[in-house]
Amino acid sequence: MAAGATILTFDVELADVDHGVYESLSLRVAQHPSETDAFMVTRVLAYLLEYEEGIVFSEGISATNEPAVLVRDLTGAVTAWTEVGSPDAERLHYGSKLAGRVVVYTHRDPVKVAAQWSGKKIHNADAIVLHNFDAGFVDAAAAAVSRRNALTLSVTERRVYLELNGTSLSSDIHDTRIA
Structure with a gap:
């Protein structure tokens, strides 16, 4: 955990119909002093939208050889690499x-x-997908974040419905192939 990082907690109810993932999670997220609120919110959304067994946050901005979020199998091998920003x-x-x-x-x-x-x-550039959200969605979510957060995220047909500390938002997930 980075020195001077702000620790945020997220009590999450995740219902991702598209991937068949239904979980109650408690996340502790270290926000580095140089990390913007929008980047941190995108990092949390990436974690939740990519959620599977073995997923973890890396050391964040200070990690030079790891992405923001990664998945390791039981042998420790990296199976999914999720970048943010x-x-x-x-x-x-x-x-x-x-x-x-x-x-x-x-x-x-x-x-x-x-x-x-x-x-x-x-x-393998043709297999890499760039995801983004509707304009203003991440900024509106970032404005609703506090130190302790209650977050409900539902996903159906590539549309996210987010409730964060009483603020309700929704957005499509837009996909762009990079090659």
Whole structure:
């Protein structure tokens, strides 16, 4: 955990109909002082939308050789590599060679994020998907965050319904192939 990090707790009810995941979770999220609220919210959403056995948050912004969220199997091998924000092509290339599945969740303009990878060497680029949300969704969610959070996330037909500390929001999940 990073020195000076703010610890946030999320009591989560997750109902992801698209993936058949129904869980009650208690998450402790360390927010690094240089991490924006929008990045942190996107990181939490990525964790929940990619939820499966073996999923963990990495050391976050301070981790140079790991993504924001990753999944390890019982042997410790990385099976899924989930980046947040706008990672560089080298990170995606490395993650794609290491893990069977790589995805990116961004709170930024997906066209600009994907443009930075154009013409760069990225292993298995055609299998990497960039996910983003409707304009304003992540910022509205970030405005509702406090130190202790009650969060309900439902997903059906690639649409998320989020209730966070009494604020109700919804968004489609938009997918862009990077190659």
